[in-house]
Amino acid sequence: MNQLSGNAVALWTGGKDSCLALYEARRLGYQIKGLITFTPSDPQFLAHPLHVMKYQTEVLQISHDTIEIIQPFNEGYKSALRFLKEQCGVSVVITGDIDEIRAHPNWVKECAAFVGIEVVTPLWKRNRKELLEKLIANKFKIIFSCVKRPWFSDSWLGCDLDTKAAERLYEISEETGMDLCGENGEYHTTVLDCPLFKRTIVLNDFSKETKDSMIYLKVKKLSLVNK
Amino acid sequence: MCLHKVLTLGEHSVSCLLTSVNEKYRRISMHGVRVELLDQQAASIGIPLVKMLMPEMPDMKTYETIMKETLVRLKNRGMEVSVFGDIFLEDLRNYRENKLAEINMKAVFPLWKIPTSQLIRQFVDFGFKAVIVCVNDRFLDKSFVGRVIDDSFLKDLPDNVDSCGEYGEFHSFVYDGPIFKKPIEFQVGEIVHRRYSLTQQDSSSQYACNSVNSSPFDNGFWYRDLIPIAESRRIV
Numbered sequence: 001m002n003q004l005s006g007n008a009v010a011l012w013t014g015g016k017d018s019c020l021a022l023y024e025a026r027r028l029g030y031q032i033k034g035l036i037t038f039t040p041s042d043p044q045f046l047a048h049p050l051h052v053m054k055y056q057t058e059v060l061q062i063s064h065d066t067i068e069i070i071q072p073f074n075e076g077y078k079s080a081l082r083f084l085k086e087q088c089g090v091s092v093v094i095t096g097d098i099d100e101i102r103a104h105p106n107w108v109k110e111c112a113a114f115v116g117i118e119v120v121t122p123l124w125k126r127n128r129k130e131l132l133e134k135l136i137a138n139k140f141k142i143i144f145s146c147v148k149r150p151w152f153s154d155s156w157l158g159c160d161l162d163t164k165a166a167e168r169l170y171e172i173s174e175e176t177g178m179d180l181c182g183e184n185g186e187y188h189t190t191v192l193d194c195p196l197f198k199r200t201i202v203l204n205d206f207s208k209e210t211k212d213s214m215i216y217l218k219v220k221k222l223s224l225v226n227k
Numbered sequence: 228m229c230l231h232k233v234l235t236l237g238e239h240s241v242s243c244l245l246t247s248v249n250e251k252y253r254r255i256s257m258h259g260v261r262v263e264l265l266d267q268q269a270a271s272i273g274i275p276l277v278k279m280l281m282p283e284m285p286d287m288k289t290y291e292t293i294m295k296e297t298l299v300r301l302k303n304r305g306m307e308v309s310v311f312g313d314i315f316l317e318d319l320r321n322y323r324e325n326k327l328a329e330i331n332m333k334a335v336f337p338l339w340k341i342p343t344s345q346l347i348r349q350f351v352d353f354g355f356k357a358v359i360v361c362v363n364d365r366f367l368d369k370s371f372v373g374r375v376i377d378d379s380f381l382k383d384l385p386d387n388v389d390s391c392g393e394y395g396e397f398h399s400f401v402y403d404g405p406i407f408k409k410p411i412e413f414q415v416g417e418i419v420h421r422r423y424s425l426t427q428q429d430s431s432s433q434y435a436c437n438s439v440n441s442s443p444f445d446n447g448f449w450y451r452d453l454i455p456i457a458e459s460r461r462i463v
Contacts, residue, residue, distance in 0.1 A: 028234055029353040029405025098237075124237025 008092035008120070009034045009084065011108065012064065013048045014056050016135055016142045016161065017096030017123060017181065019191040022060075023138070024122035025094040026196070032094065034063040038080060041068055046209075046216045047146035047188035052201075055222050059197040077111040085117050094120045098131070098183050128173075128180035132166045141193035141200070146216035151178050151186050154208050154215045161189060190217075199224045228350050229312030230272070231406060232337040239335070242306055243275045245297070250280040258398040259361055263455040264411060268400075271407045277301065284423075291326070299330055308333045314343055314393050343391040351377060355404035359397050364420070364447040366396040372451035373415050400453060416452030423448070 010022045012035035025032060035057055037050070050066070057064035067083065069076040084090040095108050112119045123131060135142060142161040147154075151172055159165060173180045182188065192201040205221035233239055246265055247256040254261055262278070269276035279297045282289060298309065309327055313319055313336055320336060327334045338346060350357075357376045362369070366388050374380050376399060381390065388396045403410035423446050 024234070027405065028231060120235050121237045122234060125239075126237050127240050130240055 007090050008032050008094055009036050009088075009090050010094040011035075011096070012037050012053065012057070013096075013188075014053045014190055015048060015096075015145075016140065016189045016191055017098060017131075019056075019096070019140065019194055019196070020131065020135055021094055021096035021120075021122050023194065023196055025120055028120075028122065030092060030094065030120065032062060033090075034065060035060070036084070036093075037064070037066045038069045038077070039066045041070060046211060046214060047185075048190070049219055052145075052190055052219055052222065055201050055224065056191065056197075059199045059201065059224060061198060073107050074111065077107045078115055081108075081111050081115045081117050085115055090117065092118045092120055094122070096123055097121055098123045098128070098181055099125060099179075101184060128183075129170070131181055132161070132169070135161070136163055136166060138195060139193075140191060140195075142189045142191050143203070143217075144187055145190040145219075146188040146214060148186050149213045149215070151176060152215070154210075156187070157208050157215060157217050158203065158206065188216075193227075198227075200227055228346060228355070229310060229338050230274075231353065231355075231404075233310055233335075234406065236337065239308055239310065241274055241310070242304075243277045243301065244269055244272070245277050245279065245301075245309070247279040247281050247294075249283060251283045256281055257361065257395075258400065259450045260400045260453060261455060264400065264413060264453055267411045267455065268402070268407075271409055271411060273408060294326070295330060298327070298332060302330060302332055306332075308335050310335045310337060312336075312338055314338050314346065314391060315340060316393065343389050343393055347376070347381060347390040351381075353405055355401055356410070357399040357401040358415070358451075358453065360400045360451055360453060361398040362449050363396050364449055366394075367449075369418055369420070369449040371397065372418055372449045412456040413453040414456060416454045419450050419452070421448050421450060422446070 008025065008030040010018065010025060010032050012018050012022070022032065022035075037048075037053060039050075053064060067080045069080055081093065084093070093108065093112055097106055097108065100106055109119050109121070144152075144156045144159050144161065144165075147156045156165075169178075169180055172178050178184075178186050192203065202223050202225055203217075203219060203221075204223055205219075207218045207220065209216055209218045230241065230244075233241060248254065248262055248265070249256055252259075255265055265278075266276065277297065279293055281293060285293070309323075309332055311320075311323055311334060313323070320334075320339070324334045355376075359372050359374050359376070359380075362371045366385070371380075371383075384390065392398065402413065
C-alpha cells in the first residue's frame with residue numbers, strides 16, 4: 001500500500017489556515033487518516049471551540065482526536081509527535097502554519113525533525129493576499145470568530161471573510177502592519193463550509209464575549225444543512 | 228516531483244512553469260514531447276506555462292542568451308526564484324546558481340540530495356503516472372521507450388541506471404498524478420532512433436539542457452512519439 005502518502009494526519013483548529021492546508025494536502029495526494037488538535041493543559045478555546053470542531057469533522061467525515069501539550073512546549077510537542085509516530089504509525093503531519101510567530105521557532109517543524117516525522121506545510125511563507133484570494137475563489141465560507149483590539153471591533157465577529165472583508169483587511173494591514181492572515185493571532189476564523197465539507201454548518205445562536213483585548217464568539221447552537 | 232515538493236513545502240508561490248521547446252519541431256528539448264501535450268499538461272496542473280523557443284541544436288551562447296532573456300523578462304514581472312529539479316549533479320547546480328546570480332535571481336533545488344530510489348518510490352506511491360519518451364541507447368534498449376514508470380519498470384532498470392535517470396539515461400512525460408485536474412490522454416506512436424554527433428561546443432549546450440554529459444560524442448537515443456488525442460475526438 002501507499003506507505004508515504006497514506007499515514008498522514010492534519011493538525012486542525014477549524015480555522016481557515018488548517019482547512020486550506022488540508023485542502024491543499026489532499027490535492028497533493030496525501031491520504032489524510034485523521035485530524036489532530038493539540039490542546040493546552042488548561043483549554044480555554046476561545047477562538048476555536050471544540051464543539052464547533054466536532055461539527056466540522058463530522059461534515060469532513062474524518063476522525064478527530066485531541067492531544068494535550070504539556071509544558072515546556074519543546075518537550076510537549078516532541079512527546080505528542082512521538083506518540084503519533086510510534087503508537088499511531090503516522091509518518092506525515094500537515095500544518096496550516098504560514099510563518100514563524102514573532103521569530104519563535106515553529107515547534108511542530110522543529111520537533112518533528114527531531115522525532116523523524118515529515119512535516120507538510122503547503123502554506124509556509126506564501127503570499128498572504130494570494131492565500132486569502134484562494135480561499136475566496138474556492139468558495140470557503142469563513143467567519144471571524146475571534147478578533148483583537150486595536151485592529152478590530154466587535155462588529156467584525158460573525159462576519160464572512162469575503163472579498164469585501166478581505167479589502168478591509170488589506171487596508172488595516174497597510175495602516176498598522178498587521179499580518180494579513182492574522183498569523184500573530186490578530187484574528188481567528190471558523191470555517192463553516194468549503195469544497196471538502198459534505199454539508200454546510202449554520203450558526204444558529206451565539207453571543208459576543210470579551211476577554212482582555214480579545215473579542216470572541218461564544219457559539220451556543222449550530223446545525224447542519226444539505227448543500 | 229519537484230513541483231509537488233515545492234507545493235508541499237510552501238515557501239514559494241509558483242507563478243509559472245518554464246520549458247524549453249525546439250522551435251522547428253515544436254517538441255520539448257531533449258524529451259521530444261509534442262508541445263500540444265505540454266500545453267495540456269500545464270492546463271491540467273493549472274499553472275501558466277512559459278515556453279522558451281530554441282533553435283534546432285542551439286550552441287551554448289544561443290541557449291544562454293535565450294535563457295537569460297526569458298528569465299529577465301520573468302524577473303521584471305516579479306519573479307525572484309527559479310526552481311530546478313536537479314537531484315545530485317553538483318556542477319550542473321553550480322552552473323545554474325552562477326547563471327541566476329548574474330541576473331540577481333535565486334536558484335532553488337527542493338529535491339537536492341534526496342536518494343533517487345526513494346524519490347521514484349514516492350513518485351509512484353503518490354499516484355503519479357509517467358511514460359518513458361526517450362532513452363539513451365548506451366544504457367537502455369528500445370523496449371523501454373513507451374513503458375510506464377511502475378514497479379516492474381523499476382525492477383527492470385539495470386544497476387548502472389539511476390532510478391530517476393539523473394544522468395539522462397531516460398526522460399519521461401508525466402500524464403497523471405495528484406496535482407493534475409484530469410489525466411492527459413495520448414496514443415503511443417512510433418519509435419525512432421536519433422544519433423547526435425556532437426561538437427565540443429554543442430556538447431556543452433546539451434549539458435546545459437540537462438542531458439547526458441559523461442560522453443559528449445556519439446550519443447544515440449530512442450524516442451517514442453506520443454500523439455495527442457484531439458479535444459473534439461475525446462468528447463465523442
